[in-house]
Amino acid sequence: PEITKDGYKVMKGIKPEKPLNAAIASIFAQSCSQCNDKVGDGTTTCSILTSSMIMEASKSIAAGNDRVGIKNGIQKAKDVILKEIASMSRTISLEKMDEVAQVAIISANGDKDIGNSIADSVKKVGKEGVITVEESKGSKELEVELTTGMQFDRGYLSPYFITNNEKMIVELDNPYLLITEKKLNIIQPLLPILEAVVKSGKPLVIIAEDIEGETLSTLVINKLRGGLKVA
Numbered sequence: 546p547e548i549t550k551d552g553y554k555v556m557k558g559i560k561p562e563k564p565l566n567a568a569i570a571s572i573f574a575q576s577c578s579q580c581n582d583k584v585g586d587g588t589t590t591c592s593i594l595t596s597s598m599i600m601e602a603s604k605s606i607a608a609g610n611d612r613v614g615i616k617n618g619i620q621k622a623k624d625v626i627l628k629e630i631a632s633m634s635r636t637i638s639l640e641k642m643d644e645v646a647q648v649a650i651i652s653a654n655g656d657k658d659i660g661n662s663i664a665d666s667v668k669k670v671g672k673e674g675v676i677t678v679e680e681s682k683g684s685k686e687l688e689v690e691l692t693t694g695m696q697f698d699r700g701y702l703s704p705y706f707i708t709n710n711e712k713m714i715v716e717l718d719n720p721y722l723l724i725t726e727k728k729l730n731i732i733q734p735l736l737p738i739l740e741a742v743v744k745s746g747k748p749l750v751i752i753a754e755d756i757e758g759e760t761l762s763t764l765v766i767n768k769l770r771g772g773l774k775v776a
Contacts, residue, residue, distance in 0.1 A: 552589035553577040569599070586652055642668055662689050702756055705765045706776040715776040720748040730758040739773060748774035 549555065556574045561567045573595055580591040602615050637644045642664050649667075650660030666676050666689055681688070701707070701715050708716050721742055729735065729751070742749045756764070767773035 552592040553581045556588075556592060572599070639668065639672065658687055662687055665689065666691075697752070701776050702761060703765050705768060708776075717748040717750060717774060717776060720750045720774075721745070722750050722752065724752045726754055728755045728757065729753050729760045730756075732760045732763045735760065739767070739775075742775075743773055748776075750776055 556570065556577045559570050559573075561570050573592055576595045577588040577591050580588050598619060602619070605615050606612060637648065639645065645667055646661050646664035649663035650657055653659040653663070663676070667674075669691055670676060704713075706715050707713060723738065739749075751764075764773070764775050768775050
């Protein structure tokens with residue numbers, strides 16, 4: 546079991562048996578999910594607002610008011626409220642790390658250690674950096690690890706691509722990048738690209754959903770022959 550007061554996680558765990566209750570829970574889950582996807586927080590507030598809108602709309606309908614009119618009224622009120630919130634909001638500068646830490650501490654349920662660590666991480670990676678959070682395994686200590694460059698949760702497909710046998714890693718300097726979301730299992734479409742890369746003398750890094758069959762074997766053979774620096 547997981548103890549949490551996060552609105553999104555709570556809603557995901559509610560699964561009513563009655564169809565009507567299940568439909569209502571689904572509305573809550575969708576609103577929390579959209580809120581979580583857009584801003585990463587505020588799902589408890591979102592749940593409270595959704596609950597209030599449903600309850601007040603139900604009272605208004607019971608009093609004989611038109612459903613379409615209520616819907617249009619909610620839409621108009623939303624536009625006014627969002628405009629007002631936008632006028633009150635301001636962008637936090639990374640130069641004011643105390644404000645960044647304050648926001649982080651609130652999101653961390655008041656935990657200053659976690660909040661200050663997040664603020665320190667934001668300062669190190671900047672606006673364009675990416676921060677990921679992982680659950681520690683076996684240790685209760687809070688650790689922050691800084692990785693420069695870009696990192697993928699996948700490595701080389703064949704040990705024949707290794708360039709540093711001592712460290713068992715692939716090291717390529719200033720390579721071309723071939724990025725595709727497709728599986729590469731036919732070599733023919735790649736031949737013009739590979740020929741151009743060989744002529745340039747620069748290495749090539751291929752990032753794809755998968756590389757298999759004749760494509761993988763051709764790349765390995767060319768790598769072993771020394772004609773193509775690839776991984």
